[in-house]
Amino acid sequence: xRSTLVSLAAFALLAALPAWAQTSTISPDRIDAVIKxxxxxxxxxxxxxxxxxxxxxxxxxHANNPPPAIAEAIxxxxxxxxxxxxxxxxxxxWRKGEALAQSGYGLRFSDYPPTRANGxxxxxxxxxxxxxxxxxxxxxSLLEYGKLRDFKAEDAKTVYEKIYDPHVALACSLMPRFGxxxxxxxxxxxxxxxxxxxxxxxVNK
Amino acid sequence: xxxxxxLLAAACIALILPFAAPAQDETEKGLEKYRxxxxxxxxxxxxxxxxxRGETLWMTPRGPKNVSLEACDLGxxxxxxxxxxxxxxxxxxxADRVMDVETRVLWCMATLQGFSREQLTTKPHPAGGQPVKExxxxxxxxxxxxNGLAFAAPLGPKEKEMAALGEALFVRRSGPFDFxxxxxxxxxxxxxxxxxxxxxxxxxxxxKVVGEWPGYRVSASHVMxxxxxxxxxxxxxxxxxxxxxSEASVALVAYLVKQAQGxxxxxxxxxx
Numbered sequence: 057x058r059s060t061l062v063s064l065a066a067f068a069l070l071a072a073l074p075a076w077a078q079t080s081t082i083s084p085d086r087i088d089a090v091i092k093x094x095x096x097x098x099x100x101x102x103x104x105x106x107x108x109x110x111x112x113x114x115x116x117x118h119a120n121n122p123p124p125a126i127a128e129a130i131x132x133x134x135x136x137x138x139x140x141x142x143x144x145x146x147x148x149x150w151r152k153g154e155a156l157a158q159s160g161y162g163l164r165f166s167d168y169p170p171t172r173a174n175g176x177x178x179x180x181x182x183x184x185x186x187x188x189x190x191x192x193x194x195x196x197s198l199l200e201y202g203k204l205r206d207f208k209a210e211d212a213k214t215v216y217e218k219i220y221d222p223h224v225a226l227a228c229s230l231m232p233r234f235g236x237x238x239x240x241x242x243x244x245x246x247x248x249x250x251x252x253x254x255x256x257x258x259v260n261k
Numbered sequence: 262x263x264x265x266x267x268l269l270a271a272a273c274i275a276l277i278l279p280f281a282a283p284a285q286d287e288t289e290k291g292l293e294k295y296r297x298x299x300x301x302x303x304x305x306x307x308x309x310x311x312x313x314r315g316e317t318l319w320m321t322p323r324g325p326k327n328v329s330l331e332a333c334d335l336g337x338x339x340x341x342x343x344x345x346x347x348x349x350x351x352x353x354x355x356a357d358r359v360m361d362v363e364t365r366v367l368w369c370m371a372t373l374q375g376f377s378r379e380q381l382t383t384k385p386h387p388a389g390g391q392p393v394k395e396x397x398x399x400x401x402x403x404x405x406x407x408n409g410l411a412f413a414a415p416l417g418p419k420e421k422e423m424a425a426l427g428e429a430l431f432v433r434r435s436g437p438f439d440f441x442x443x444x445x446x447x448x449x450x451x452x453x454x455x456x457x458x459x460x461x462x463x464x465x466x467x468x469k470v471v472g473e474w475p476g477y478r479v480s481a482s483h484v485m486x487x488x489x490x491x492x493x494x495x496x497x498x499x500x501x502x503x504x505x506x507s508e509a510s511v512a513l514v515a516y517l518v519k520q521a522q523g524x525x526x527x528x529x530x531x532x533x
Contacts, residue, residue, distance in 0.1 A: 087426070087430065090509050094507040098502075112435055115439075116433050163437050163438075163499040165496060165501055190455050192452045194444070194445060194448075194452070194453065233439060238437070239437055239438070
């Protein structure tokens, strides 16, 4: 119920945004050329970052508010990218999940060569625990996330999918595709799922 | 989180902790108090030292051609600095490009004084604790000479196209985090951790903040220019290093200034 409300609110907000991209007079070719020359020293393995994939092209073109047919197509194609834990378990270690939620390390041009694992940086955008006051509000509060869902097993699977690829639940979500974009590993995502869904996690205290 | 930002965050939390719930409102109040304290004594802003340094650099004969920048045309005629920043970015026929203040200073230093463009654009921004580079100091001087004026950049066809390009870049999502500028700067009341995010997509919000750049950034102990600010945004977005003076960087400045049109200039500002 609560997640439905949040989704509804998100849709309402998105619908209220102006459709900038649709009114753009600049051709896609010009934009791609300008982006290419803006980052002339991009390392070879960074070059793919400059061009949006099909999903991001659609989301940008529709100001993150795609019409139903396109939203459905995005949900379908993104669902196909999800890899599930080989052991079938969705809950890892919430303590490691908390550390990942705090860490914003990784993938910045100053993070090479990497000195530690990428973080999830969840607190940048979400409230998670009562203890951490330094949290962002770009995404909804996730306080008591598991408790509000009675710690149901199917919700652990759903939240795994949301972290792995949020576009399956909400096409053109603003959240990064942590699994599909190879930001976090399957085990790291399981640790964050545990942070949200374990009864003994500080999220649910 | 960089050590300085952690310190700052810790200081903010220390400020906030004694207050009662609801925590979020109190958090915002605590942060606002901190910002007010920074603004209370504008002459304590160390950014003015860089504006002075920029003025000296502007007037002193330098470079392989040993000339000052007083022949540099910022759009209001050679050497005319007063009010020039308020009318930038603009199209310059001599360079056949729309230029923001930093790109124009780069062009003048390369063309008039004979400095190497390549040297000026390699590591163009200071690391934390280091003073702003020469172009940034000169840009700070130029911007400070439009203080009290409102942004009134010309909006001819070339400038309009540049602002439209900037808008397209502002909403364009890519990179491993699928971020656009609009991801963080299109909705009201949003924060990253405790840092409030200006809604640059809305003119009334843009008018309040765009005129504070270049600004002295307390957490980095140096003046940060608008080009540097955009470079830092792309760093956070997990994109590669934004080229100084690139068309994309100028386009984004043109878009932000168009959004802030009519808003006051108060440079150097004092930032977190």
